[in-house]
Amino acid sequence: MELTIRTAKQAGAAIRRIRRSQSLTQGDLGEKMHVRQATVSKLEAGEPATQLRILMDALVALDLELVIRPRTSTSVSDIEDIF
């Protein structure tokens, strides 16, 4: 299970998917992160002005990590993601 992220929107969508897979509400996640449910909502919406700190805190709370690597060729799912 590995999600490729190229936009803030994709990052938010990934967080949402994973949060749900762990049966957590935005409120639950917010509690773990010590931020409000509204802040989680904005993060998941892919608001590009969200602070980096919020993303990192979410990753910790969901027991995830980030990897930075060279861009791989565009996959079909990436294209679908555009629409």
Place this chain on the structure above:
Amino acid sequence: MELTIRTAKQAGAAIRRIRRSQSLTQGDLGEKMHVRQATVSKLEAGEPATQLRILMDALVALDLELVIRPRTSTSVSDIEDIF
């Protein structure tokens, strides 16, 4: 070449390493990203309030992508990173 990121500081350090490996100055990268050199400086310093948008723009400019995945066990390099 794959960098594991768990903190904003690590994200900044990774961007800096990769930028240098591509022989770019902060000014060069800023130009590609349409942000100021000062903004790149803050990103690389790992300022946690940096906007997510800035990180994503840097990734695009450096031809990188992000991966979100479950946390792997702590590696030696992670520990070294603490000190």
Place this chain on the structure above:
DNA sequence: TTAGAAAATACGCGATTGCGTATAAATTTA
């Protein structure tokens, strides 16, 4: 060792964050 380049920092600015507190809207479940 010093000139030149690169990076860090500063000031004032408008914009927007995340905050507390609430509520409206949407979704799920009984």
Place this chain on the structure above:
DNA sequence: TAAATTTATACGCAATCGCGTATTTTCTAA
């Protein structure tokens, strides 16, 4: 389909963003 839960949105606030413009401070070659 009604009730309950979850998510999105709102207001006023202090804080901080990234901006333009510039100036240190630090690093790197000649």
